[in-house]
Amino acid sequence: MREYFDTILAESSGNNPVMYPFLVFSREDKQNLIGFAGYELEFYHQKPFAAEIEYFLIDENWGAGYATEAAAKLVSLCFNTHHVKKINARCQLENKASEKVMKKLGMKKEGTIRRSRPRGNIIYDELKYGLLYEEWNENIRI
Numbered sequence: 714m715r716e717y718f719d720t721i722l723a724e725s726s727g728n729n730p731v732m733y734p735f736l737v738f739s740r741e742d743k744q745n746l747i748g749f750a751g752y753e754l755e756f757y758h759q760k761p762f763a764a765e766i767e768y769f770l771i772d773e774n775w776g777a778g779y780a781t782e783a784a785a786k787l788v789s790l791c792f793n794t795h796h797v798k799k800i801n802a803r804c805q806l807e808n809k810a811s812e813k814v815m816k817k818l819g820m821k822k823e824g825t826i827r828r829s830r831p832r833g834n835i836i837y838d839e840l841k842y843g844l845l846y847e848e849w850n851e852n853i854r855i
Contacts, residue, residue, distance in 0.1 A: 731756075733790075737770065737783050747774040750783035752791055752800075761795040766802050768814070780814045788818055792846055799845050805830055806838040815842040819850050 732753045739745035748770035755763040766787040768780050784802070791797050802820060804811035820842035830837040 735783070735787075737768075737779060739774070740779075747771050747779060748783075750780075750787055752787050754791075754795060754797070761797050763799040763801060764791040764795065764797045766791070766800060768811075775810060780811070781817050784814050784818055788844065788849070792849055797846070799843055801844075802842050803830075803839045804842075805832075806840055812840055812842075818844060819848060820844040821848070 732751060734749060734751040736746055737748040737750055739747050748768065750766070750768040752764045752766045754761045755765070764787075766784055768783050768787075770779055788800055791800050800820075801823075802815050803826070804815070806825065821844070823841045823843045826839050826841055828836045828838060830839045
């Protein structure tokens with residue numbers, strides 16, 4: 714996880730970052746790093762147009778609501794701070810928990826992207842979900 718996060722930090726430095734990484738800590742122990750979340754902005758005519766969010770948690774923290782909470786905060790940041798028109802998220806086809814997080818946020822399934830997620834010696838299919846600003850429900854905000 715450290716190597717991946719170092720890469721993200723390197724890509725997010727500078728005066729006009731495109732990637733915004735965040736660390737996720739345990740609710741009970743604020744010193745306990747349990748994962749990371751972040752988003753990458755897409756620009757149109759030099760203005761933020763869309764964002765892609767991502768989240769990753771260490772397995773022993775799955776199912777405790779951390780991913781949903783982190784993803785909801787990312788959605789809020791993207792819409793309220795950068796005024797994007799759309800937010801995208803992707804997950805491995807078999808990752809039902811991550812798909813459930815996207816659905817909880819009000820995202821709609823946009824399709825399956827075949828053989829696009831390499832992991833080790835296997836290239837997996839992934840699901841793509843999206844949320845338009847107009848669809849964003851005030852009541853879903855966490």
